[in-house]
Amino acid sequence: MNVRIRSMPVLPVVLPFLLIAALTHSLSLAAIAQNQAQKESASFKNVEETVSKLLSVPVYTASDEKLLNEARDRATLAITRIVSEQEMNSPETGRRILLILHLALEAPQSIIERNNKTPKAALRLLDQLEHTDYGRQPNVIGNARFEIKHNSSTGWPLEPVTLPGEAVIDWGHTQWAGNVLAGLPQLSAG
DSSP, X not given: OOOOOOOOOSHHHHHHHHHHHHHHHHHHHHHHHHHHHHHHHHHHHHHHHHHHHHHHSOOOOHHHHHHHHHHTHHXXXXXXXXXXXXXXXXXXXXXXXXXXXXXXHSOGGGOOOGGGSSOHHHHHHHHHHTTSTTTTSTTHHHHHHHHHHHHHHHXXXXXXXXXXXXXXXXXXXXXXXXXXXXXXXXXXXX
């Protein structure tokens, strides 16, 4: 018995299926990328709004702090978009910029995106701020730079140290008092 198997060209049959699968995959990746870009755009808009608010009034909520912790260097980008070089010469603006950088870079363990771990824009902003009247004050920018470099290299914020026999410092109250005192120049008599 002589059986003859007829071979059918496989390529014309399989090629349309492969083409449809590749096209579907490509479209789904494009949709995911567009959705991600929209989310990032909305997220950056929230960061810009929070930064703008903190530049106006240095009072923040826990949700502001969480948003800036997750934003990291995007908060710096928002600062550079909002604050002009002339405004940066104001000591009050300088203090508020350092507050925002502190909030954005104090908790490196909360970073979600890997490409947001190194605060390159923040360090460039500190270099720029260092050339202002406020930045020329001793230790102002140096302390901020040290904290940012420490936090980003170790992955953890600086921890206060109390030597044996010394009183324990209430850091939460100290930070609150510093924020209140920083806002005093805005208060007017009457």
